[in-house]
Amino acid sequence: MPPSPKLRKLLLIDDDERQEHLLQLLLAKFRREHFDLEYVSSYEAGLKKLASGNYAVCLLDYHLGERNGLELLREARIAGCDTPVFILTAEDSDELDNAAMEAGAVDYLVKSALNPRLLERSIRYALKLGDTLAQLRQLAQRDELTKLLNRREFSRILNEEWDRSARFQRPFTLVMVDIDFFKKINDTHGHQAGDEVLRHVASLLSGQVRTVDRVARYGGEEFALVMIETDCRNAAEHIRRLGLLLADLPCIVADKDLTIEVTLSAGVADSQQGATSATELVEMADKALYAAKKGGRNRIVTADGTVIPFK
Numbered sequence: 684m685p686p687s688p689k690l691r692k693l694l695l696i697d698d699d700e701r702q703e704h705l706l707q708l709l710l711a712k713f714r715r716e717h718f719d720l721e722y723v724s725s726y727e728a729g730l731k732k733l734a735s736g737n738y739a740v741c742l743l744d745y746h747l748g749e750r751n752g753l754e755l756l757r758e759a760r761i762a763g764c765d766t767p768v769f770i771l772t773a774e775d776s777d778e779l780d781n782a783a784m785e786a787g788a789v790d791y792l793v794k795s796a797l798n799p800r801l802l803e804r805s806i807r808y809a810l811k812l813g814d815t816l817a818q819l820r821q822l823a824q825r826d827e828l829t830k831l832l833n834r835r836e837f838s839r840i841l842n843e844e845w846d847r848s849a850r851f852q853r854p855f856t857l858v859m860v861d862i863d864f865f866k867k868i869n870d871t872h873g874h875q876a877g878d879e880v881l882r883h884v885a886s887l888l889s890g891q892v893r894t895v896d897r898v899a900r901y902g903g904e905e906f907a908l909v910m911i912e913t914d915c916r917n918a919a920e921h922i923r924r925l926g927l928l929l930a931d932l933p934c935i936v937a938d939k940d941l942t943i944e945v946t947l948s949a950g951v952a953d954s955q956q957g958a959t960s961a962t963e964l965v966e967m968a969d970k971a972l973y974a975a976k977k978g979g980r981n982r983i984v985t986a987d988g989t990v991i992p993f994k
């Protein structure tokens with residue numbers, strides 16, 4: 684039996700309603716890929732659907748009433764959409780070729796020259812390229828051991844969040860977390876057990892934050908969190924609950940038959956406590972973390988000096 688074809692969603696945005704039918708005819712003749720077609724005719728509806736990220740690929744008409752597809756594509760890219768997009772156009776043009784590429788399109792396709800083989804092949808190449816780019820992004824942005832964001836990606840997000848927060852006068856909080864006596868864990872139980880502890884804490888941290896928040900492995904046994912629309916006090920309370928959860932869930936290293944109790948120290952600073960840059964905010968949170976360590980560990984210290992024990 685041949686492998687069952689993969690069904691995926693394809694989005695068509697075109698103000699000419701006949702295009703939907705024409706595209707259905709082309710899709711029906713595909714040999715390997717099979718797509719469910721969704722069609723919208725307006726700019727606004729198209730942007731909303733494309734930005735949802737729910738499509739394997741999008742075909743986007745160049746002339747969309749008063750507006751054009753490239754504008755729509757630029758808006759979608761700014762909103763973080765990375766769906767492969769083809770610009771559909773009535774005529775071949777070098778100018779459009781460049782503009783489409785600049786706007787972030789995979790390619791442009793001339794409507795009159797479309798045939799099933801060309802379209803299917805173009806889409807297959809775009810999907811393959813998309814997968815490869817996603818793998819590269821994963822490698823560039825994630826920490827290999829914990830799969831959390833790495834420090835470089837975290838710093839990028841932190842700076843972005845700092846700008847957004849300053850522009851809209853909205854608070855956000857930076858939390859620095861450090862595993863207590865980590866070196867001792869490594870020395871006593873070996874690095875493999877140490878790695879287990881890092882993964883354990885990482886999965887607890889990422890499992891307990893909201894999807895809008897960001898968690899990174901900042902270095903060694905240090906983690907960092909950006910919690911948006913949250914002030915220092917609320918973030919500290921969140922971290923306190925997380926610490927209590929960790930106290931109930933020690934790290935179990937199955938193949939060594941080991942249970943390792945883990946405690947944390949945390950430093951918390953929010954964007955409205957006087958820092959004038961993202962770098963200064965990091966310094967404030969770092970200083971608070973240092974105070975938590977120095978004060979005896981297993982506690983949270985906030986930038987205003989409040990000490991909150993986990994127990």
Ligand SMILES: [Mg+2]
Pocket residue numbers: 697698699744745746747748
């Ligand atoms: Mg049109």
